[in-house]
Amino acid sequence: MDAFDYFAPDNLSEALTLLATPNKTSRPLAGGTDLIVQLRETGLKCDQVIDLKNLAELTQFQSEGGKGWTIGAAVPCSEIYENAEFASQYPGIIDAASLIGGIQIQNRASFGGNLCNASPAADAIPALIAHSVTCQVASKSGTREVNVEDFCQSPGKTVLSEGEILVSLKLPATPKRFGAAYQRFIPRNEMDIAVAGAGSSVVLSEDGKTIESLRVGLGAVAPTPLLVQEISDKLKGKEVDSATFEQAAEIARSYANPISDTRGEDWQRVHLAGVLTQRTLQIACERAQAAL
Amino acid sequence: MKTYLKTTINGEDKELLCEPRQSLLDVLRDELELTGTKEGCNNGNCGACNIMLDGRLVNSCMVLALEAQGKQVETIEGVADTEGLHPLQEVFLEEAALQCGICTPGFILSAKSLLEKNPNPTEDDVRLWLAGNLCRCTGYDKIVRAVLESAKRLSESPQSEVAS
Ligand SMILES: Cc1cc2nc3c(=O)[nH]c(=O)nc-3n(C[C@H](O)[C@H](O)[C@H](O)COP(=O)(O)OP(=O)(O)OC[C@H]3O[C@@H](n4cnc5c(N)ncnc54)[C@H](O)[C@@H]3O)c2cc1C
Ligand code: FES
Ligand code: FES
Numbered sequence: 171m172d173a174f175d176y177f178a179p180d181n182l183s184e185a186l187t188l189l190a191t192p193n194k195t196s197r198p199l200a201g202g203t204d205l206i207v208q209l210r211e212t213g214l215k216c217d218q219v220i221d222l223k224n225l226a227e228l229t230q231f232q233s234e235g236g237k238g239w240t241i242g243a244a245v246p247c248s249e250i251y252e253n254a255e256f257a258s259q260y261p262g263i264i265d266a267a268s269l270i271g272g273i274q275i276q277n278r279a280s281f282g283g284n285l286c287n288a289s290p291a292a293d294a295i296p297a298l299i300a301h302s303v304t305c306q307v308a309s310k311s312g313t314r315e316v317n318v319e320d321f322c323q324s325p326g327k328t329v330l331s332e333g334e335i336l337v338s339l340k341l342p343a344t345p346k347r348f349g350a351a352y353q354r355f356i357p358r359n360e361m362d363i364a365v366a367g368a369g370s371s372v373v374l375s376e377d378g379k380t381i382e383s384l385r386v387g388l389g390a391v392a393p394t395p396l397l398v399q400e401i402s403d404k405l406k407g408k409e410v411d412s413a414t415f416e417q418a419a420e421i422a423r424s425y426a427n428p429i430s431d432t433r434g435e436d437w438q439r440v441h442l443a444g445v446l447t448q449r450t451l452q453i454a455c456e457r458a459q460a461a462l
Numbered sequence: 463m464k465t466y467l468k469t470t471i472n473g474e475d476k477e478l479l480c481e482p483r484q485s486l487l488d489v490l491r492d493e494l495e496l497t498g499t500k501e502g503c504n505n506g507n508c509g510a511c512n513i514m515l516d517g518r519l520v521n522s523c524m525v526l527a528l529e530a531q532g533k534q535v536e537t538i539e540g541v542a543d544t545e546g547l548h549p550l551q552e553v554f555l556e557e558a559a560l561q562c563g564i565c566t567p568g569f570i571l572s573a574k575s576l577l578e579k580n581p582n583p584t585e586d587d588v589r590l591w592l593a594g595n596l597c598r599c600t601g602y603d604k605i606v607r608a609v610l611e612s613a614k615r616l617s618e619s620p621q622s623e624v625a626s
Binding site for chain 2: 171172173174175176178199202203206207209210211221223248271272273274275277278359360361
């Protein structure tokens with residue numbers, strides 16, 4: 171690893187000033203499970219590493235009363251799934267947080283880092299899409315909000331411009347009769363990168379038989395994780411049955427535009443996008459029905 | 463530029479100078495000569511470098527040493543006490559749950575953190591928890607059995623009855 175300076179500021183405005191230091195390249199550090207590998211193995215260079223874990227805004231994790239939850243961008247996966255009150259409301263997020271890496275990685279890896287690293291196969295992102303999350307972004311010149319499905323622009327590239335950081339994720343309150351799920355396909359049982367992934371959420375009618383609204387996010391089948399808006403538009407109002415799940419799978423396959431690499435062929439990823447859409451929608455519906 | 467680091471390792475305060483690019487693993491092994499913590503992959507996949515940082519299991523190769531500023535670090539050197547080996551260490555020896563031993567400190571730390579959270583794990587719980595620890599020698603079975611046996615001994619020991 172090449173030499174760099176390290177700062178661990180304890181207030182946000184100081185962190186943002188450091189990040190905007192003229193003529194210096196800066197890298198924010200959350201759990202380091204991507205960044206440290208990149209600095210060590212891929213020759214990524216930077217003049218200064220700004221550790222975000224002493225910032226209250228980045229480590230907050232709290233309920234906003236009836237208005238949903240806020241997760242600071244640097245909160246590690248294990249802290250997320252250990253919160254029982256949160257877990258009961260955001261099952262898709264919990265699925266994703268519980269399968270990233272092993273325990274040692276979950277104790278460090280944050281959802282903010284997962285998003286900012288912008289891997290097409292990042293596991294948190296389809297689940298965040300299913301849960302309709304918005305990203306709170308800040309720089310020295312102000313703050314802005316970005317919908318999570320618009321956050322990644324291409325592999326490794328996000329909407330963040332120089333000097334901007336992701337501060338937190340805003341999760342809307344989950345309505346009644348809500349369910350969600352995330353699944354990925356990997357050739358092993360754990361500790362691998364998704365060949366494909368899908369996150370789904372649904373809101374069911376009072377009798378639990380009709381899907382009032384739904385969202386599906388796909389991972390590893392395009393340069394960025396995708397929201398499949400056509401599924402939300404075409405399948406709302408449909409019955410909870412295998413025909414609806416199969417229709418969703420067909421639409422998902424038509425949006426999958428994957429590459430072939432060592433993990434999987436393009437045709438396999440297209441197929442998996444369908445299978446995982448079907449399965450996660452079904453689990454999301456079962457979870458919503460269980461809460462009726 | 464060397465930077466001042468103050469951290470607590472196995473209950474002892476340590477002060478030293480280190481470079482920002484040094485990992486906690488580098489500092490433990492090269493500066494503090496705590497070589498019980500091993501380097502396998504140096505990229506987060508094998509768990510040989512496992513330590514506890516403020517009560518959480520982490521890969522020390524994936525932590526910058528300066529991130530340990532003001533924190534509590536526990537390494538394999540802190541697992542046995544003056545009374546003797548930890549039950550996990552005893553059972554690993556008795557059941558021959560190691561061959562070359564490079565992975566063992568990581569497995570002990572990882573298993574210890576599991577038993578602290580879940581004193582009565584099933585075999586599946588153990589296998590899932592240990593997924594981030596690789597062993598090239600044993601084929602894992604003896605390790606898993608050793609962890610299950612340690613859990614049994616710990617829950618039968620009078621000390622844990624007092625604690626519960
Ligand atoms: C062994 C191993 C297994 C893994 N398994 C998985 C897996 O199963 N699924 C998966 O999706 N990923 C996996 N990963 C990748 C990684 O753990 C995740 O992407 C993780 O969520 C990254 O989070 P982090 O907090 O460690 O990010 P960091 O490494 O700290 O940061 C990642 C990138 O984002 C930037 N950044 C971080 N926070 C911010 C912020 N708030 N604002 C702006 N930029 C920021 C950093 O500068 C860096 O470029 C694995 C990694 C390893 C080493
Ligand atoms: S040496 Fe740290 S995980 Fe392998
Ligand atoms: S005993 Fe040799 S790697 Fe596990």
